[in-house]
Amino acid sequence: MASNSLTSSRNSSSSWTPKQNKQFEKALALYDKDTPDRWQNVAKAVGGKSPEEVKRHYEILIKDVREIESGRVPFPNYSCCGCCCCLLVLAPRPGLRDGSFRFNPFSSSSSSSSSSSNSSSKQQADHSSNEKAEAEEPRGAGFDPEALERGAKALREINSSAYAKQVFDVMRKQEQTRQAELEAEKAHYEAIQAKLTLQQKLAEEQRNLVQQQAQAKAQMLRYEDELARKRMQTDHEAQRRHNVELVKMQEESSIRKEQARRATEEQIHAQQRQTEKERAEIERETIRVKAMAEAEGRAHEAKLTEDHNRRMLVERINGEREKWLAAINTTFSHIEGGFRTLLTDRNKLIMTVGGATALAAGVYTTREGARVTWGYINRILGQPSLIRESSIVRFPFSGVLSRVRNNVSKYSTTAGTAVPLERKGGFKNIVLHPSLQRRIEHLGRATANTKTHQAPFRNMMFYGPPGTGKTMVAREIARKSGLDYAMMTGGDVAPLGAQAVTKIHEIFDWAKKSRKGLLLFIDEADAFLSERNSTHMSEAQRSALNALLFRTGDQSRDIVLVLATNRPGDLDSAITDRIDEVIEFPLPGEEERFKLLNLYLRKYLSDEAENESSWGSLFKKKPQKITIKDISEDVIREAARKIEGFSGREIAKLMASVQAAVYGRPDCVLDSQLFREVVDFKVAEHHQRIKLAEEGSQPA
Secondary structure (H helix, E strand, O other): OHHHHHHHHHHHHOOOOHHHHHHHHHHHHHOOOOOOOHHHHHHHHHOOOOHHHHHHHHHHHHHHHHHHHHOOOOOOOOOOHHHHHHHHHHOOOHHHHOOOOOOOOOOOOOOOHHHHHHHHHHHHHHHHHHHHHHHHOOOOOOOOHHHHHHHHHHHHHHHOOOOHHHHHHHHHHHHHHHHHHHHHHHHHHHHHHHHHHHHHHHHHHHHHHHHHHHHHHHHHHHHHHHHHHHHHHHHHHHHHHHHHHHHHHHHHHHHHHHHHHHHHHHHHHHHHHHHHHHHHHHHHHHHHHHHHHHHHHHHHHHHHHHHHHHHHHHHHHHHHHHHHHHHHHHHHHHHHHHHHHHHHOHHHHHHHHHHHHHHHHHHHHHHHHHHHHHHHHHHHHOOOOOOOEEOOOOOOOHHHHHHHHHHHHHOOEEOOEEOOOHHHOHHHHOOOOHHHHHHHHHHHHHHHHHHHOOOOOOOEEEEOOOOOOHHHHHHHHHHHHOOEEEEEEHHHOHHHHHHHHHHHHHHHHHHHOOOOOEEEEEEOHHHOOEOOOOOOOOHHHHHHHHHHHHHOOOOOOOEEEEEEEOOHHHEOHHHHHOOOEEEEOOOOOHHHHHHHHHHHHHHHHHOHHHHOOOHHHHHOOOOOOOEEOOOOHHHHHHHHHHOOOOOHHHHHHHHHHHHHHHHOOOOOEEOHHHHHHHHHHHHHHHHHHHHHHHHHHOOO
16 A cells, blocks of 8 residues: 555656756745645646646645655655655644654665664764754744755665665565455455345345235225225115115005094094084074164164154254344345445445555555565574574674673672683683694684785685584684674585575675674585585585585685585585685694693683672572592593593583582582593493494494
């Protein structure tokens, strides 16, 4: 094996020139194993060799060096011995670099013993000096030039030896012997491999045979099981047919017995029916004879009574006729006397005719004059029937009375303290989102300035869920801008039918008579202002819509039209085209709910004592005062978080429920526990109402 390695090393190194070997040694010393792209750099330094060839050459030399170190082969004399010595020095092995370098390339030669001994003594001296130098040198030092010099000296001695050729012959024979041994060993291994292959084939055939036997056995078992199943199925089918025949025979026997029983019962029933029929015939004949006798008796009695009644009626009619004839004759005789007197006396005739004519003219004139006068008064002082609420007074003195009443209530006192009216006016009592409230106040000021400058008013549309303050905002805008206020609902238009057009025109004619200007608020506007193409709209509603469109075609300086709806998408496009301001009223947020709770808490509970000081309360029994305990700001904020989704109207009803719960107590005390109970109850009621609405909206 060592001879083969040396031979391969020599064959590989034969293609390397001495110059390439020297460049290879220098490159190995220059580029260590930690240098990136080491073999590419070494190949460039050598020239004419690829990095793979350089690396393979290095591996072969390393292998030869290790065999020489182990002493299995002598140090040969070939062209790359310098490379081997260099590798002995540079190889990353402590035994090669730092230890002693021993080899005896000519151990079998006796003639050169003297030279060998001399060289060995020199090598020992060099080795001792190297050990001393290495002891002085720090451990782990780099390249050792002395080792390289010793390797070069050894190479020169080997080259000068006279037995180099014999060494190569011995090595060649050893390599041939080794090759023959390897061939024999290879043949032995091939025989063993063939035997193993044969055993594997036999085992495979045995396994296949076992599998086939298992498959055949399983197939036989399946076949036997199938036969058993077929046998059981055949037996079951035979048993089923036997049972069917048995049941059929039992059913036929039962049918025959039932037929015999029914025949017997039918005979008995026929005899009973015959007996009943004969008995009924006898009873019917008896009743007929009895009825005929009774009828003959009643007819005879009625005949006698009828004759008597006829005679009495004739006598009474004759008496009445004579009485009426006498009265008629007397009346006509008096009338005849009166006419004869009038015809004979001309003055009486003229007076009678003139009096009758004057009486008829007076009755007709009084009736028509009263109708015309009432209509004129109603047009001047009254309001149209469609108007549900208005700030315009109906009669001349009602405004004076209302102002006196307001002044009295304004300066009324409670416990010696005046109650200011400022809290009840303006937008302070309307709780909205800050941005929405700023816009509403801006609209109020804009409407007031528009009225002052005699500019056309802007129409508005408020939309949003019910109870969010649309009507209240419209009323406050009218009050702040100095306009009169009138409210109607869209649901009142449909029942009017054909009169709806006339009533719409009456509203606008009446509104033009206001000296201040009028804000007309139409609540639930989608009830009669929906799309005209809708199939649910009647002809009368369509005519009323057209009348409203006619009266609002141009911008007006007298009327502000404000529409309120929950479904703005249902309005007719012509209506939305006449709207200048569209404002959404959403459900109140948490901060708005907190303010509304405080507002209605003062209105329904805290201000009750102030309301007791009115003039009417002087003649009434003084109610018990409401006491509020433990209602802090945190409690109210907690309630505001719970009532998410409540509208302003629902919050007002919630506080009214709290007031009713307080009145239900004997001491009229409101504490946090009662307040929380009422809030939780109303929240559950709110969720239940939403759930019922969702179930009702789902299709069946």
